[in-house]
Amino acid sequence: MSSSLVFIDGDQGTTGLQINERLRGRTDLKLVTLPAAERKDSRRRAEAINACDIAILCLPDGAAREAVDAIVNPAVRVIDASSAHRTQPDWTYGFPEMSPGQAERIATARRVTNPGCYPTGAIGLLRPLLNAGLIPGNHQVSIYAVSGYSGRGRAGVEEHERPAAVNAPSYQVYGLDLAHKHTPEIQQHAGLARRPIFIPAYGAFRQGIVLTVPLDVRLLAPCIDGAMLHACLARHYAGAAHVHVLPLHESRVLKQLDPQIMNGTDDMRLSVFTNVEHGHVLLSAAFDNLGKGAAGAAVQNLNLMLAQ
Known part of the structure; x- marks a missing residue:
């Protein structure tokens, strides 16, 4: 069984570092991050996000919106840890215990916004x-x-x-x-x-x-x-x-x-x-x-x- 490709955009921030630590060593996925020299390169970030299975955005709100706008691959799924999309109707709110069926909605969603x-x-x-x-x-x-x-x-x-x-x-x-x-x-x-x-x-x-x-x-x-x-x-x-x-x-x-x-x-x-x-x-x-x-x-x- 192939590993899922997970790209963490903003892996050097407080949340990104914590996510990286939690996922390190897992064999069911492959973590992708950009080297320091490429983290602000919009072309390289767009390439990375369009090549992954699931992107986790640990970015300021504006940068998170730019990252989502750069997605042209319809297969890419996103978890946004910023506050950019938390009240948007076309994003699934990422609080699994919030209401019956919410975990199932998250499981099948293309766009998930992490709660504040x-x-x-x-x-x-x-x-x-x-x-x-x-x-x-x-x-x-x-x-x-x-x-x-x-x-x-x-x-x-x-x-x-x-x-x-x-x-x-x-x-x-x-x-x-x-x-x-x-x-x-x-x-x-x-x-x-x-x-x-x-x-x-x-x-x-x-x-x-x-x-x-x-x-x-x-x-x-x-x-x-x-x-x-x-x-x-x-x-x-x-x-x-x-x-x-x-x-x-x-x-x-x-x-x-x-x-x-x-x-x-x-x-x-x-x-x-x-x-x-x-x-x-x-x-x-x-x-x-x-x-x-x-x-x-x-x-x-x-x-x-x-x-x-």
């Missing part, structure tokens, strides 16, 4: 609850998240790991214009009728994410409570290999959330915390922004596509 790191957590929490009618589509949702500095890419890593890193900020909230580029992606794929309020932050740790969604159950339909929301998530992800829902009895004894708890894995942990007296619920997602939030998701999608 923050949207992975937000959609993972919200989509099943909206689909079940437990949260109405027009509910005003607020989302708070903190990521490791590698979420900024190479610039974040250099700022925190260079010799003068002692001056790097320990924590910074950003996106204060409330117009973060992930917000439309979250709204569309979670199924929200109203634009969510999304407030992201970076911490002084390399990788990992904790994302939270606070809810007042008194603003939801009567009888809905934290246990019902938890049960819905548990049913939705039952048997999922890479998304796990923490049992309620375990979340009740937790005193803090560690954004690094899932580092080094390609998995995501979802939790539900409740305060019955005040009618408050906190939904949370913890995962590695370089794992399930980026490279791990790309490899998961690649494996589905290779199985066809």
